[in-house]
Each structure stands twice: as C-alpha cells, then as structure tokens.
Amino acid sequence: MTSSIRVRFAPSPTGYLHIGGARTALFNWLFARKYGGVFILRIEDTDRERSTPEAVATILDGLRWLGLDWDEGPYFQSERLAEHRRLAEQLLARGHAYKSYETKEELDALRRAAETAKTAFVFRGREHSPEEEAELDAQGRPYVIRFRVPRTEGAVTFYDLVHGEQTKRYADIEDFALLRSDGSPLYILSNAADDIAERVTHVIRGQDGLANTPKQVLIYQALGVPSPTFAHLPLILDGKRAKLSKRKHGEAATVRFYQERGFIPDAFLNAIALIGWSPGDNREILSRDEMIAAFDFAQVSRTNGIFNLPPADQPLADPRQFTDPKALWMNAEYLKTMPLDRLLPLVQEQLEAAGLWQSTFAEGAGRAWLIRTVEVIRERFRTLTDFTTYGRPYFDDSFAFDPEAVRKHLRDARLTDWLPELADVLEQVADWKPETVEAALRAFAEAKGAKAGLFINAARVALTGQSVGPSMFEVFALIGRERSCARLRAIREQAAMGATASLPVG
RNA sequence: GCCGCUAUGGUGUAACUGGUUAACACGCCGCCCUCUCACGGCGGAGAGUACGGGUUCGAGCCCCGUUAGCGGUACCA
Numbered sequence: 001m002t003s004s005i006r007v008r009f010a011p012s013p014t015g016y017l018h019i020g021g022a023r024t025a026l027f028n029w030l031f032a033r034k035y036g037g038v039f040i041l042r043i044e045d046t047d048r049e050r051s052t053p054e055a056v057a058t059i060l061d062g063l064r065w066l067g068l069d070w071d072e073g074p075y076f077q078s079e080r081l082a083e084h085r086r087l088a089e090q091l092l093a094r095g096h097a098y099k100s101y102e103t104k105e106e107l108d109a110l111r112r113a114a115e116t117a118k119t120a121f122v123f124r125g126r127e128h129s130p131e132e133e134a135e136l137d138a139q140g141r142p143y144v145i146r147f148r149v150p151r152t153e154g155a156v157t158f159y160d161l162v163h164g165e166q167t168k169r170y171a172d173i174e175d176f177a178l179l180r181s182d183g184s185p186l187y188i189l190s191n192a193a194d195d196i197a198e199r200v201t202h203v204i205r206g207q208d209g210l211a212n213t214p215k216q217v218l219i220y221q222a223l224g225v226p227s228p229t230f231a232h233l234p235l236i237l238d239g240k241r242a243k244l245s246k247r248k249h250g251e252a253a254t255v256r257f258y259q260e261r262g263f264i265p266d267a268f269l270n271a272i273a274l275i276g277w278s279p280g281d282n283r284e285i286l287s288r289d290e291m292i293a294a295f296d297f298a299q300v301s302r303t304n305g306i307f308n309l310p311p312a313d314q315p316l317a318d319p320r321q322f323t324d325p326k327a328l329w330m331n332a333e334y335l336k337t338m339p340l341d342r343l344l345p346l347v348q349e350q351l352e353a354a355g356l357w358q359s360t361f362a363e364g365a366g367r368a369w370l371i372r373t374v375e376v377i378r379e380r381f382r383t384l385t386d387f388t389t390y391g392r393p394y395f396d397d398s399f400a401f402d403p404e405a406v407r408k409h410l411r412d413a414r415l416t417d418w419l420p421e422l423a424d425v426l427e428q429v430a431d432w433k434p435e436t437v438e439a440a441l442r443a444f445a446e447a448k449g450a451k452a453g454l455f456i457n458a459a460r461v462a463l464t465g466q467s468v469g470p471s472m473f474e475v476f477a478l479i480g481r482e483r484s485c486a487r488l489r490a491i492r493e494q495a496a497m498g499a500t501a502s503l504p505v506g
Numbered sequence: 507g508c509c510g511c512u513a514u515g516g517u518g519u520a521a522c523u524g525g526u527u528a529a530c531a532c533g534c535c536g537c538c539c540u541c542u543c544a545c546g547g548c549g550g551a552g553a554g555u556a557c558g559g560g561u562u563c564g565a566g567c568c569c570c571g572u573u574a575g576c577g578g579u580a581c582c583a
C-alpha cells in the first residue's frame with residue numbers, strides 16, 4: 001500500500017444519510033487515513049427525479065457531524081454525463097458495445113418465456129450489420145447501447161479485499177445496457193466512469209455491489225484501464241434481517257436522528273464500526289486514531305450484521321431504549337468517560353438550544369459550578385439530551401414532576417410540614433457542602449423519629465422532580481442552599497396541585 | 507429458474523496457517539455496595555459453531571450436498 005491510495009464515498013442524494021451509508025463512509029475514511037490516502041466525496045445525482053438539494057445538504061451535514069472529512073469533492077455525477085456518453089460511444093466504436101433495438105416488451109416476453117421454461121436467462125441482444133443499423137436508425141427506431149460480453153469460454157476475475165478472489169463466467173453475465181435510448185448513461189457505467197476519472201484505487205462499498213462488479217470490471221478491461229481493488233462490506237440489517245430503510249424504520253435509520261437524540265459523534269462512529277469489523281483483540285472502545293491504526297480488511301466480516309432498531313410502528317416500552325442497546329451503551333460509556341473539556345462544548349450546545357445556558361457558565365465560579373454539575377450528573381446519563389431533560393432541575397427552576405416519583409416518595413402526609421421545617425434547619429447550616437447537609441438532615445430525621453431515607457427520597461423529588469439521581473447530598477450542594485430550601489418549601493403547592501406533569505423523554 | 511455472496515449464544519464479534527471444557531462485549535437474571543437510580547464489583551443462565559455427509563489421529567476452521575437469508579438476473583441507483 002502506498003500513499004497513492006484514493007477512495008470515495010458515493011451516495012445517491014435521494015434520501016437521508018443512513019446508518020449503512022455512514023458505515024461505508026467510515027470504512028473508506030479509515031482506510032484513507034490509515035494509508036495517507038485521499039478520501040473523495042462524490043454525489044451520484046443522476047437520478048434527477050429523486051435527487052434533491054436538500055438530500056445533498058443532509059448528507060454533507062451528516063458527514064461533517066461525524067467528522068468524516070473528505071479531501072476532494074463533492075463531485076457531482078450529473079455534471080459528467082457527457083463524458084459518460086463519450087465513453088459509451090468509444091466502447092461502441094471499438095466493438096465492445098452494440099446498438100440494441102429490442103423493445104421493452106420483447107425483453108419481457110423473452111424473460112417470461114425463460115421463466116416458464118425454467119431455464120437461465122442471460123440476455124444477448126441481436127446485433128445488426130451496418131446496413132441494417134442504418135435502416136433501423138432511418139426508421140427512427142430507439143435503441144440502447146449494450147455492452148457486448150465476450151462470447152468466449154472465459155471468465156471475469158477480480159480481487160476483493162473482504163471476499164478474496166471472485167470469478168464469474170462470461171456465459172453468466174448478460175449484455176447489460178450502458179446508455180438508455182434517450183442517451184442517458186446508466187449507473188453501472190457512470191459509476192465506473194467516475195471511478196476512472198477520479199483515479200480511484202479502492203472501491204469500498206456495500207455488499208449489494210458485489211453482484212455487478214464483474215460488469216464493471218468488463219468495462220475497465222474494454223477501456224484498457226486497470227481495475228481498482230474492491231472491498232465489499234457486509235450490510236447492516238434490522239432485527240428481522242431486512243435492510244434498514246426510512247420507510248420501515250423511520251428516522252431511527254438516519255444519522256440525523258442520532259445527532260438529534262444526543263449521540264456523541266465518536267461514540268456513534270465507534271458503535272457502527274463494530275458492525276462488520278473488529279480490531280481483532282477484545283477492545284471495543286476505540287478512539288478515531290485507534291480505529292485508524294487497527295483498521296484492516298482482513299478483519300472485516302463477510303456476514304451481514306444486525307442493528308437492533310425497535311419496531312417503528314410500536315410505542316417504545318422504555319423511551320430511553322430508542323435504538324440498538326449496544327449503541328446506547330457505547331454512547332453512555334463515552335458520556336461518562338470522555339474528557340470534560342470535550343464534553344462541555346457539547347453540553348453547552350444542548351443547554352443553549354433549550355434556553356438553559358447562562359452567561360455565568362462561561363468562566364469563574366459559574367464555570368466551576370457547571371463543571372462540577374456535569375461531572376456528577378453525566379454519571380447516569382446516556383445521551384446529550386439527558387442534560388436538558390433529566391438534568392433540567394439543575395439549570396432551571398421550572399421542571400416537571402414525575403407523578404410516579406411523587407406518589408412513591410411524597411405520599412407521607414407529614415412531609416408537607418416536615419419538608420419546609422427541614423428547609424428552616426438547612427437554612428442554618430454553616431458551611432454548605434454535602435457533608436454538612438447530610439449531618440443536618442440526619443439529625444433532623446432523628447429528631448422527628450423518622451428514617452433519614454424518608455427525607456432523602458422526598459427531597460430528591462422535591463428538588464429534582466425525579467425519584468432517581470445522584471447522591472442526594474451532592475444534589476443539595478449543586479442546587480445550592482437557596483434553591484434547595486425554596487424547593488423544599490414549595491412542597492405545599494406541589495401537594496396542592498397534585499403534581500401530574502410528566503418528564504419529557506430524552 | 508439461473509448466477510453469486512453468506513451462515514458461531516437474543517445481538518455485535520473472537521478463536522494464528524485444523525489441535526485441550528468455543529472467548530469477549532451488549533442485553534438478561536442474581537448478589538454486594540446503597541438515600542434512589544445508575545456506575546462499579548462478583549456470580550449465573552444462554553451457542554457445541556444452520557442441517558447432512560466427507561477428508562483427517564483430530565474440523566467452527568478444509569471438501570461436497572441441502573436449507574435459509576441476501577444480492578444480481580431493469581432503458582433503478
């Protein structure tokens with residue numbers, strides 16, 4: 001391998017950047033970065049009906065969010081149609097292709113006949129003499145330009161870095177079309193033509209490209225240019241082994257969804273990298289650099305992997321389990337362990353978007369408080385959006401009460417008086433920190449002849465609206481004396497209102 | 507129908523060129539910790555490697571067949 005390696009990611013802008021596409025882009029990128037190669041972005045927008053500028057923007061956004069930076073492009077395939085046509089003409093002139101006048105109806109009939117006869121259908125069009133062609137053209141008969149697959153006994157052979165040497169006999173390859181009757185090129189041609197133009201050395205794409213690779217190799221050979229090396233990646237399927245699609249899985253199949261749901265780009269990348277690839281040892285948490293260093297096609301699996309998306313047509317049993325459990329675990333792992341200076345900007349984005357950011361967080365004491373808070377609460381979060389949902393009570397006085405938590409921990413009627421009393425006691429605590437608050441609360445509990453747990457759990461609900469969270473004394477310390485006491489006293493109104501609001505889901 | 511790719515616990519993967527009781531992670535269950543939940547720690551259930559043959563002293567790894575999934579068989583990409 002040398003530094004002359006050139007790879008490309010070539011999505012069609014007909015929808016969103018989906019998980020499979022992101023993984024393909026990632027492997028291209030890893031390979032390029034590992035060997036000092038060039039990563040090219042090409043937009044295959046020849047299907048004008050379905051291609052949209054919005055889809056292009058979505059794909060670029062997705063790649064940028066993931067940090068998969070490209071070195072060249074984006075090139076737009078639609079701008080090179082004339083060149084593709086020229087190549088087809090060249091193939092025609094050199095006898096590697098021919099004009100095929102069969103109509104769609106004729107082809108269908110042939111196919112159906114083969115079907116009923118249960119025989120193979122490998123199409124070979126009828127070729128005509130120059131005179132006949134002139135005659136047909138004079139009549140204005142439409143034709144497609146079809147590749148003439150060698151009629152000899154031979155076979156096409158190519159090397160795939162994942163699947164090894166592949167061979168397909170000429171006899172099993174039909175004479176495929178290069179140009180439609182309106183002169184527009186087909187994918188199989190355009191794709192190969194652009195790979196040639198961009199001097200792509202390694203074609204790394206989904207396994208669904210494997211079956212028509214022999215046809216492209218035939219094109220390379222006819223054009224007299226060396227074939228690139230191929231690497232066909234296993235597909236990513238859902239739990240029912242169906243291809244991931246927006247139609248079936250909704251937004252959960254798109255990269256944007258993970259961005260909006262608070263995934264950390266590195267974590268998302270790490271998670272999808274492990275579908276169809278492994279570093280070969282037991283490591284699972286790998287930084288970009290570690291992935292680059294460990295990447296190797298020899299360790300790429302040949303079997304399609306499953307990304308366990310919950311069914312899109314059913315409500316989630318647990319809203320926190322909105323996607324593949326392992327991906328979620330991966331994200332939580334990153335959230336808990338990544339350096340704070342890299343997490344903080346991401347948290348800031350979330351807070352700003354939710355209107356919870358305050359200028360005091362930028363420096364000094366406010367900064368210190370923010371850091372301390374994030375450190376404590378990230379421990380049990382799984383996504384960045386948790387900071388503004390479950391984390392909201394730390395940043396704002398208006399937050400929702402989980403009815404279940406209220407029912408469970410504020411049920412004891414005596415708390416309506418006791419909590420405000422506790423506030424009076426806490427008001428007097430000399431040095432506001434976890435230890436002193438704990439001492440005061442425990443003494444208070446003892447004086448009331450009740451268990452400390454009663455007050456701890458009730459306070460958690462009063463201060464955060466939730467029944468779960470960090471060590472309660474830590475929470476008191478973070479929320480501060482004033483706000484803590486105010487929330488303890490507000491228990492009366494809370495009790496009066498019946499507290500039915502529920503937490504937004506993350 | 508024909509051509510091709512694939513097949514290890516529920517999921518993702520590991521198992522050097524065939525060599526001890528198939529490993530790790532997620533998920534699940536239990537215990538510990540404990541003011542809750544999570545984290546963490548400890549332990550457990552769960553595959554004999556799709557199925558059937560064959561080669562071999564020995565096969566998840568090699569060969570053949572079957573089945574299943576996927577892809578191609580388009581003037582889709």
